[in-house]
Amino acid sequence: MNFELTDEQRLLQDSVQRFARDHYDFSAWRARTGRGVGFDRGLWKQMADLGWLSLTAPEEDGGLGGSPVDTMVIMEGVGRALMLEPFVASTVFAPTLLPRLAGSERTELIAAAMAGTAVVTLADAEPDGRFDLAAVSTRAERTAAGFRLTGEKSHALDGAEADWFVVPARTSGEGAEEAGITLFLVARDAPGLAVHAIRAMDHRRNASLSLDGVEVSAGAVIGEVGQGFGLARHAVDLAIVARLAEAVGAMEAAYEQTLQHLKTRKQFGQAIGSFQALQHRAVDMAIACEEARSMTYLATIAVSSSDPARRQTIAAAKARVGQTSLYVARQAVQLHGGMGFSDELAIGHYLKRLVMIDLAFGNAAEHRRQFAAARAA
Amino acid sequence: MxxxxxxxxxxxxxxxxxxxxxxxxxxxxxxxxxxxxxxxxxxxxxxxxxxxxxxxxxxxxxxxxxxxxxxxxxxxxxxxxxxxxxxxxxxxxxxxYHQGLELIGPIIFTFGNAEQKARYLPRILSSDDWWCQGYSEPNAGSDLASLSTRAVRDGDCYVVDGQKMWTSYAQVANRMFCLVRTDPEGRKQAGISLLLLDIDMPGVSIRPIITMDEIHHTNEVFLDNVRVPAANLIGEEGQGWGYGKVLLDRERGVTAATTMRLRQQLRGARAAAAQARTSQGALLDDPVTADRLAQLEIEVIALEGMVMRTMAEAASGKDSGPRASMIKVRWSELLQEVTEFWVETMGYDAAAFGPIGNGAPTEPWPMMGMLYSRVTSIYGGANEIQRNIIARRALGL
Structure with missing residues (x-):
């Protein structure tokens, strides 16, 4: 059993912290979002130059072949600083999915993703499927040159910023069958594709998609025809553990700021942290942070293991981190009093980020259901 | 890999x-x-x-x-x-059983003299001695340092007078380790000493306390002019309060061991839910029941993750801060929830506790386990006291 970071990972952690301090203090963040800027291209380029976007790309494509633990180190910093750049798209979806692209653009696209010049994301859900990754009714009909895609996608993380979408569509089967799903790479400017960009409460810019007879070549297939589900599942599992680390970073920051507030805010002539009701709340927040960090470690280790219980562990972690992180963020607002409710403090923004992380790829209730299903299987 | x-x-x-x-x-x-x-x-x-x-x-x-x-x-x-x-x-x-093995044993090998180690430690290992813990008193529970059992030095003996309470298994024990007040002046923690008593010493008497699970676990112990040889003092007079602190470092292990047992209660609860029938089939297939069980199983996994990190830190000699206390709080809460769930799954079977009259319960293990679990958030420092300690020592509040 070992939960220690390597020396290299510690250096990476320092680098992320330094970058956050220099470029991502909360007032700068608030000024940018206030101007309507979410994803800052200048900062993104700097992150690419630091090598963060190459960390998990395959070595044969010029990446560093890093592990989910490397991603975890970065994502904790992302959560702590409320970063809005599309890390999950570029360090999870792109390096997991693009290497399986049938066409010859693979190398060029991976290079662009590592350089931060192309954002590739996954359209993981449909309007009638809620969070079920296998509920795909978007159809892919064969054409002379490839396939024609028609259907609706309800969500693509960072979709408003994306240059490319990975779109699951049915080449056979129906309903929520895992077999018969094929993944296609679709350019943002493809004729017939409408990208409906929308801002979430945490200022992230996502999108839903309408595909109306979008023509793609045979080279746009990712993985095998009809067997895209397993690949999408793996990409989403990696994305889940990345976002768990982001949640841990955000909730710990909210907790630390709250603890500081309890020590400095005075009412009735004394620090409010001297009141037992608030002390016990702070302890429960500290316990919640410990649970979330422990679960995130277990899931991060499980995601690339061959453990037969790996899906159970990931579902358990998604459920529990969702619950504990929202508990911490809500109590952080409560313990900050009126100021906790204001836009001016980071506290409310941590809550909004954590609501969105809980939602991502299925909320706590959904993952509790998935956990129960995996236990019964 | x-x-x-x-x-x-x-x-x-x-x-x-x-x-x-x-x-x-x-x-x-x-x-x-x-x-x-x-x-x-x-x-x-x-x-x-x-x-x-x-x-x-x-x-x-x-x-x-x-x-x-x-x-x-x-x-x-x-x-x-x-x-x-x-x-x-x-x-x-x-x-x-932990009171000899995990509570007094480590204090003896850390603070006892050579004679005490030779006399007591082998008999703990072989279970030839049963040790009970004389700490709590009627007016010293969470505020243990206010204990009032007196020990007055008289020649080569201490004369002990007072009453201990919640003394588990005193009825089968042959020895008791006891916190006593040797100096009534000054800071209340400073005048406390740790004495080893034999239960058969004249003046020791025991009255059972029957608990809500209808079991005789625990007792009141009355100490009336008990003459205890001064050689039975552990370490120095007046330092007894501090010796308890050695246990804090060892607490990680004990807490981890008990937490690992939650899987047993979960297995029992799951089996009970699979066995229980409803008009719609097995209770385990009922979505509400399945969801509740999943929630409990998930929380146990999170707690086990905390235990694993703590054990890994212990292996590399690192401090785990307040995590052992946190685990104790969460373990007791979860033990209660899991055993409550188990009993609920049993439906009317949970009404079959024992024979008519005052006969002992027959085999209502889940119900007794559920009732017993209530004490786990009270003993060893109630969960509220644990939270006070974490807030003060770890959070700096």
């Missing part, structure tokens, strides 16, 4: 795997079937069963898993301890 670049892992090395196989075989062969149903429900064994179990482990050389080798312990690493406890849990093997 993980990528080469990462060190974080849960895999055991080959030596630990061999150890696991050895431990697994031992528990599979030696755990009496008669223990299993009660152990799974989170109940304690009968005293004579505890003794038999301890003697069996001692014969195997595993009498004191957490003690250093020089005192007859195994000298195991934290990883080995983790393996031992998780395999015991898997086999529905009982825990070892």
């Amino acid at each position: 993980l990528f080469d670049r990462t060190l974080m892992d849960l895999d055991l090395d080959p030596a630990d795997r061999a150890f696991r196989d050895e431990v697994r075989a031992f528990f599979t062969e030696n755990t009496p079937d008669a223990f299993k149903a009660r152990v799974r429900a989170g109940m304690r064994l009968e005293p004579h069963e505890f003794v038999a179990w301890q003697k069996l482990l001692h014969a195997r050389g595993w009498g004191a898993p957490s003690w250093p080798k020089e005192y007859g312990g195994t000298g195991w690493t934290p990883t080995q301890l983790y393996i031992f406890e998780s395999e015991a849990s898997l086999a529905d093997a009982p825990v070892q």
